[in-house]
Amino acid sequence: MKKVLLIGIGAGHPDHLTIQAVKALNTVDVFFFLDKGEVKSDLANFRKSICERFIEGRTYRFVEAASPVRDAKAADYAAGVRAWHDDKATIVGRMIAEELADGQVGAFLVWGDPSLYDSTIRVIEDVLRSGRVAFAYEVIPGITSVQALAAQHKIALNTIGGPIQITTGRRIKDGFPEGADTAVVMLDDGSGLQAIGGDDLEIHWGAYLGTSDEILIAGKLSDQAEEIARVREQARARKGWIMDTYVLKRVQKSER
Numbered sequence: 300m301k302k303v304l305l306i307g308i309g310a311g312h313p314d315h316l317t318i319q320a321v322k323a324l325n326t327v328d329v330f331f332f333l334d335k336g337e338v339k340s341d342l343a344n345f346r347k348s349i350c351e352r353f354i355e356g357r358t359y360r361f362v363e364a365a366s367p368v369r370d371a372k373a374a375d376y377a378a379g380v381r382a383w384h385d386d387k388a389t390i391v392g393r394m395i396a397e398e399l400a401d402g403q404v405g406a407f408l409v410w411g412d413p414s415l416y417d418s419t420i421r422v423i424e425d426v427l428r429s430g431r432v433a434f435a436y437e438v439i440p441g442i443t444s445v446q447a448l449a450a451q452h453k454i455a456l457n458t459i460g461g462p463i464q465i466t467t468g469r470r471i472k473d474g475f476p477e478g479a480d481t482a483v484v485m486l487d488d489g490s491g492l493q494a495i496g497g498d499d500l501e502i503h504w505g506a507y508l509g510t511s512d513e514i515l516i517a518g519k520l521s522d523q524a525e526e527i528a529r530v531r532e533q534a535r536a537r538k539g540w541i542m543d544t545y546v547l548k549r550v551q552k553s554e555r
């Protein structure tokens with residue numbers, strides 16, 4: 300039987316890898332990469348450097364394929380994402396069928412943790428359902444960018460006994476989530492942060508968390524929103540890409 304490991308590698312610092320992840324890396328024969336083009340080559344290089352750093356006395360190889368691109372203009376966002384996952388499943392199925400021998404271990408190195416805004420588990424399930432190739436798979440957890448952000452700002456995410464909502468830049472435009480004290484926002488192209496207002500919110504923002512380019516800004520949203528937008532745009536222009544995450548919390552009336 301072929302085996303496939305989905306290994307969470309953390310959000311950008313090589314020390315984010317767990318001991319479980321390092322042990323798993325040392326069983327892998329073939330690493331599969333979906334190449335997202337030059338802009339993301341820093342991330343691809345990071346994945347390869349992790350193999351060099353943590354794998355000892357073992358030969359392994361890389362198999363790369365061009366990642367399909369999501370149709371950002373699709374009228375129905377969810378349908379656009381599903382079509383994108385279908386395209387990925389076709390490529391991933393082919394890679395596992397053609398490049399992994401029976402009895403070998405293959406792996407996908409997943410940014411952060413596979414459970415959070417990542418399609419790898421869904422795609423692997425789609426491949427299995429298609430019946431195109433048989434394999435067993437396991438998930439090894441990683442440090443998410445949300446954990447990295449909270450640690451760097453030295454904050455607990457929840458208020459005492461309070462709920463948290465993890466959401467996207469697209470959704471936060473509809474307003475702060477009903478019933479939550481804390482919102483964690485990911486996948487924001489900058490427009491979500493621009494849209495949200497209110498002087499009862501405090502923000503903890505972080506970009507390139509865990510890397511040598513890490514930037515952290517915190518304070519009242521109304522005081523910091525412009526500065527974050529400025530710093531964000533400057534950093535994105537300099538590096539060609541940006542990944543940022545932020546926590547919004549309601550400030551208690553007595554603290555305002």
Ligand SMILES: C[S@@+](CC[C@H](N)C(=O)[O-])C[C@H]1O[C@@H](n2cnc3c(N)ncnc32)[C@H](O)[C@@H]1O
Pocket residue numbers: 310311410411412413414415416417442443444445484485486487505506507508509510542543544
């Ligand atoms: C496709 S999601 C992947 C999330 C990942 N699975 C995780 O566990 O963090 C990409 C989003 O994660 C966040 N992100 C990932 N790595 C980050 C980092 N090093 N610094 C800041 N945000 C990051 C950003 O919000 C980015 O838009």
